[in-house]
Amino acid sequence: MTDHATGTHVFTPDPRNDAVLIDVDGALLPRPQAMVSVFDSGFMLGDGVWEGLRVHRGRIAFLDRHLDRLYAGAKAILMDIGIDRAALTRRLYAALDANAMDGEGVHIRLMVTRGVRSTPYQDPRVVISPATIVIIPEWKTPAPETATRMLNLFTVHVRRGYPDVQDPKLNSHSKLNCITACIQAAQAGADEALMLDPHGFVATCNSTHFFIVRGGEVWTSSGDYCLDGITRRIVIEVAREAGIPVFERNFSLSDVYGADEAFTTGTFAGVAPVGVVDGRVLGTERGAMVARLQALYRARIEADVASAVRP
Incomplete structure (x- = not known):
């Protein structure tokens, strides 16, 4: 490690x-x-x-x-x-x-x-x-190359659990679930863990949210087993405003392996491209959809801070 x-x-x-x-x-x-x-x-x-x-x-x-x-x-x-x-x-x-x-x-x-x-x-x-x-x-x-460097993800055995065990929507200090996922991914030589929900559908990554692109559509998880991410929500909003079809839905690893593009979202790095999942190469360079969403997200940040009033 x-x-x-x-x-x-x-x-x-x-x-x-x-x-x-x-x-x-x-x-x-x-x-x-x-x-x-x-x-x-x-x-x-x-x-x-x-x-x-x-x-x-x-x-x-x-x-x-x-x-x-x-x-x-x-x-x-x-x-x-x-x-x-x-x-x-x-x-x-x-x-x-x-x-x-x-x-x-x-x-x-x-x-x-x-x-x-x-x-x-x-x-x-x-x-x-x-x-x-x-x-x-x-x-x-973030390092300058984060916007274009293709991430390597690994699907771990650690699942995002049911809300009656520990609700994954809570941004709590109790992060052992995500930490153990991160450890397994790191031991496998990956950048981050891809985590499934209790039903075997893709949920999220251990510290970012996950999206795929298929046929011009953007897919992300249903949101039932992940934190309600701020960046995740904003990317969904700006994509829909731009006329890009976005779906919050259940999808499997087979859908991921056959995707045209994939990316993660998070407050620290914004939108970051994914190149490899479980050894399957989705792309070797940032795709057109990811580049477009990065630009839309940057524009939304600019608009937000331009209207912000400091105390």
Whole structure:
């Protein structure tokens, strides 16, 4: 296994991150001092929700959608974030300002956990503090070749499960399901894992969403067994607005192996082409549909941040 991320998460390390200030519950702390308690719900149990955010032209792209998902997830698990959206937005931009991050190449990890527990136990009634809110802004941008480098995916045995076991729609801190999938794919020499749903249909990748192109149509999963991805939803919207037929439906690996093109979507890298799935070569260079969707997605980001008002 390599000692660094591959695929859509490849980035060039930036020495400025050594001195970045991180917001821990409203206090801006140097990176080495940014810590949470060993009794924190996130560290102890993976009890919390999070968002990955990209900054474009000094604005956080699609922030309203990300906050919608964050607050809905917190509500679903009966967790009180403790501050409203306006206050959290101000805190996010204050962290950017403190680090002079007013342009491009910035990624934010926003994490909210249930707070500090009095003892190592899963019952939320032992929580003795407000929610823990951590904002990690970093100088971090996808490697330039991500837009054209053909990804290699491997279908793993780890499935996306039923919602009555652990709902895959929740963007929770509990990511062991995806981590074990990632490990299997990495051991197989692939960039990322392709994961099936309990019925054997294609669901998603371990950290991105998956699409195929067949006969001029764009297909993605039904969405029943994957996170409601922000980038996934926006790509579906811009494609339909452009007159491209898009279908959220069940499809199998046979459909994938016979596809004309394939790609993944995610907040960090946007739209990225897939070249190989399970040793089957779908393409050796970025296809026309992927290139078109990349352009449409970039245009939507530009429009979103152009209308965004900083607090």
